[in-house]
Amino acid sequence: MFETIDLSVVDWSRAQFALTAIYHWLFVPLTLGLSFIVAIMETIYVKTGNPEWKRITKFWMTLFGINFAIGIATGIILEFQFGTNWSNYSWFVGDIFGAPLAIEGIMAFFMESTFIAVMFFGWNKVGKGFHLASTWLTGIGANLSALWILVANAWMQYPIGMKFNPDTVRNEMTNFWDILFSPIAINKFLHTVSSGYVTAAIFVIGISAWFLLKKRNVEMAKSSMLIAAIFGLITSLFLAFTGDGSAFHVSQKQPMKFAAMEGLYKGQKGAGLVAFGILNPSKKQGDSANPFLMKVEIPNLLSILGYRNPAAFVPGIDDIIKGGFKPEFDPVNPLEKAQTLSVAEKILHGKNAVAALSLYREAKMKEDPATTDSALKLLHTNFPYFGYAYLNSPQKAIPNIPLTFYSFHLMVFLGIYFILLFIVILYLLYTHKVEKKRWVLWIALWTIPLVYLAGQAGWVVAEVGRQPWVIQDLMPTMAAVSKINTSSVITTFWLFAILFTVLLIAEIMIMVKQIKIGSKDGGTN
Numbered sequence: 001m002f003e004t005i006d007l008s009v010v011d012w013s014r015a016q017f018a019l020t021a022i023y024h025w026l027f028v029p030l031t032l033g034l035s036f037i038v039a040i041m042e043t044i045y046v047k048t049g050n051p052e053w054k055r056i057t058k059f060w061m062t063l064f065g066i067n068f069a070i071g072i073a074t075g076i077i078l079e080f081q082f083g084t085n086w087s088n089y090s091w092f093v094g095d096i097f098g099a100p101l102a103i104e105g106i107m108a109f110f111m112e113s114t115f116i117a118v119m120f121f122g123w124n125k126v127g128k129g130f131h132l133a134s135t136w137l138t139g140i141g142a143n144l145s146a147l148w149i150l151v152a153n154a155w156m157q158y159p160i161g162m163k164f165n166p167d168t169v170r171n172e173m174t175n176f177w178d179i180l181f182s183p184i185a186i187n188k189f190l191h192t193v194s195s196g197y198v199t200a201a202i203f204v205i206g207i208s209a210w211f212l213l214k215k216r217n218v219e220m221a222k223s224s225m226l227i228a229a230i231f232g233l234i235t236s237l238f239l240a241f242t243g244d245g246s247a248f249h250v251s252q253k254q255p256m257k258f259a260a261m262e263g264l265y266k267g268q269k270g271a272g273l274v275a276f277g278i279l280n281p282s283k284k285q286g287d288s289a290n291p292f293l294m295k296v297e298i299p300n301l302l303s304i305l306g307y308r309n310p311a312a313f314v315p316g317i318d319d320i321i322k323g324g325f326k327p328e329f330d331p332v333n334p335l336e337k338a339q340t341l342s343v344a345e346k347i348l349h350g351k352n353a354v355a356a357l358s359l360y361r362e363a364k365m366k367e368d369p370a371t372t373d374s375a376l377k378l379l380h381t382n383f384p385y386f387g388y389a390y391l392n393s394p395q396k397a398i399p400n401i402p403l404t405f406y407s408f409h410l411m412v413f414l415g416i417y418f419i420l421l422f423i424v425i426l427y428l429l430y431t432h433k434v435e436k437k438r439w440v441l442w443i444a445l446w447t448i449p450l451v452y453l454a455g456q457a458g459w460v461v462a463e464v465g466r467q468p469w470v471i472q473d474l475m476p477t478m479a480a481v482s483k484i485n486t487s488s489v490i491t492t493f494w495l496f497a498i499l500f501t502v503l504l505i506a507e508i509m510i511m512v513k514q515i516k517i518g519s520k521d522g523g524t525n
Contacts, residue, residue: 010478012489015245016496020078021463022456023500026073027507029455032146032193033200034064035139037231040134041224046128051182054071056220058123058203061135063511065120068142070507074500085489089470089480096162097152097175100180104148146196148190154185157462158253164383166376171474184249188428190460191242192525195458199451201232204287205425207450207515209441212434217518226429234420244305250465251306254472255327256320257465260404262302263291264316267325271314273301274409279402285317285395301486310515315340317401321394341385343394347472353379384391387474397478399467407460414454423446429465 036060045053079101082090090097118126118134126134155161161178162171173179205228211221224282260313263279264271277295300310307328319325323342341349356379363371393395397423425444428434436439468476 003469006481007478008486009484009489010481012486012493013081013481014286015478016085016489016493017030017078017081018463019493019497020074020081021459023504024071024074024078025455026452026461026504027067027074028146029196029199029452030067030203031064031071031142032196033198033231034060035135035142036197037058037204037228038064038423039132040227040231040323041137042132044227046132052219052223056223060224061119061404062518063207063394065116066118066507066510066514070503073503077496079348081491082283085482085484086470086480087482089475091170092480093159093171093471094181094477096171098154099173099176100148100152101119103366104145107141107145107148112138112145113524114140118404120265131484145195147194150189150192151180151182151185153462154182154188155179156469157188158182158184158249159471159474159515164379164386166357166379167364170193179250184253187245187249190456191239191246194239194242197235197456198232198239198415199455201228201235201422202418202444202447204228204422204452205232209444210515213441213445214439215435218435222429225425225434229422229425229429233419236415236419236422240419242478243412243415244331248308254466255315256317257399257404257461258306259315259317259320260399260401260463260465261408263405264302264314265291265318267313267315267319269303269310270300271306272297272299273305276409279405280403285321285398308503316399321397343388343391343397346385346389347389349382349385349395350390351383354389355384356382383474385473387469387471387476387479390476390479391468396468399465404461404465406443407457407464411454411457414450414457418447418451418454465491 002155038057041053041057041060045057063217114135115137117130119138122131122134159171160182161173161175164170164173165172175318203360205225208221208225208228211217212225223418235478247258247261250261259267262271262274262276265283265285274292275296275298277297280289280291280293283289283291288410302314303312309328312328313325315325315327320340321343323345325337360372360375360379363375388397421444424440425434428437429442433467466472468478470477470480
């Protein structure tokens with residue numbers, strides 16, 4: 001069963017999906033945030049009747065439209081890969097995973113496409129109120145589309161509301177509302193869209209800073225910067241709040257990821273949070289080497305972050321591999337009522353589940369009800385660890401520690417920096433000094449790539465940190481791939497790499513051109 005897996009197909013399929021996801025996330029966050037910033041600007045125009053706000057709205061709306069159009073292409077290709085490269089995954093959980101994606105498609109192609117047409121082409125064809133409503137509904141539609149994608153992703157992190165059908169070898173949805181209102185799904189949605197809001201705020205501030213540096217469209221730039229800074233400060237504080245919630249949920253449901261985020265090998269009570277650290281590259285799981293070459297730690301904060309208790313025990317990587325400790329939270333799996341299992345024990349349970357499934361199917365074909373019932377009972381008991389059967393050693397349950405650790409800390413550092421930048425920009429606007437502080441304007445401009453870096457780092461933590469799982473505990477990545485030739489995946493990888501790079505370059509060139517046009521006439525297009 002397990003020997004037929006071609007690891008080269010796994011690696012290239014992962015690389016292709018990562019490539020597509022990285023490029024897609026270069027477009028999505030700006031769409032999420034800029035749609036609402038534009039809606040706020042148009043609201044001010046409708047309330048005040050000031051034509052300058054209409055010009056400002058049109059300028060940023062044009063940039064939104066460019067980004068929105070190019071982002072659709074990468075999103076479509078991303079979803080197609082579930083059928084082309086990850087057909088085993090689609091078969092195993094398609095009944096569950098497909099539902100939110102179908103709803104997302106309806107949202108995107110009906111709600112967004114309808115109102116975005118009015119938003120761009122209805123200025124002189126519909127009333128102010130209807131046009132404003134269309135702008136807001138476009139933003140709401142874009143964010144609701146993100147909701148369903150993130151619900152699907154959250155389910156992969158924490159599978160819930162489903163039941164395994166041994167007759168079809170598929171997981172089937174039993175409670176849609178459990179999946180939609182999973183605490184992981186709610187927090188992931190709020191955290192992800194708020195990161196998009198911060199991205200858009202930084203983008204508007206950075207472009208506005210460029211106008212001020214060039215001494216063009218000064219009033220438009222300052223007005224835009226004010227809206228973006230207020231919007232950015234509020235949403236960045238909310239981003240920090242939801243980030244705290246994300247860490248809490250990860251500690252409860254994905255303790256290995258939580259340990260990897262902090263490079264924590266040996267669990268401890270009152271664990272401190274690493275504010276800054278350099279990992280020891282020679283450190284291996286189970287050895288006595290120090291995990292860090294150096295670190296600066298905030299006492300007890302990791303225990304507070306993960307368990308809301310400064311004295312709570314936070315398990316490290318070694319503890320999770322060995323098992324035998326009592327978790328601080330109520331376990332979900334019935335096999336962990338007293339103490340956690342070791343990964344080796346989970347692998348055994350996984351193999352028992354696979355064997356029970358085979359026995360069940362064989363007994364049912366032979367019409368042996370007694371064996372069928374006993375096999376089914378054994379399967380259900382061991383199914384929570386079904387995916388561990390694919391792991392040939394406990395160490396395979398450990399994600400890439402350096403990539404997860406550094407991505408997490410880069411994300412947190414940049415998040416704090418963004419909050420400070422918004423505060424500084426607001427202060428300079430309030431004191432009418434923003435044009436004079438050219439060094440601050442240059443910093444604001446060059447912060448644009450940093451906010452995209454922070455968003456990518458967040459996804460690295462979420463996705464790399466949960467490896468080897470494509471569905472937590474139920475299906476490892478290696479079991480999810482399609483049976484296709486490696487050469488086919490390599491070919492499409494490079495084709496997508498070229499296509500997406502061309503699209504990105506095209507977007508940047510079109511946006512730069514549009515920004516320069518806006519700098520000449522205030523954004524009337």
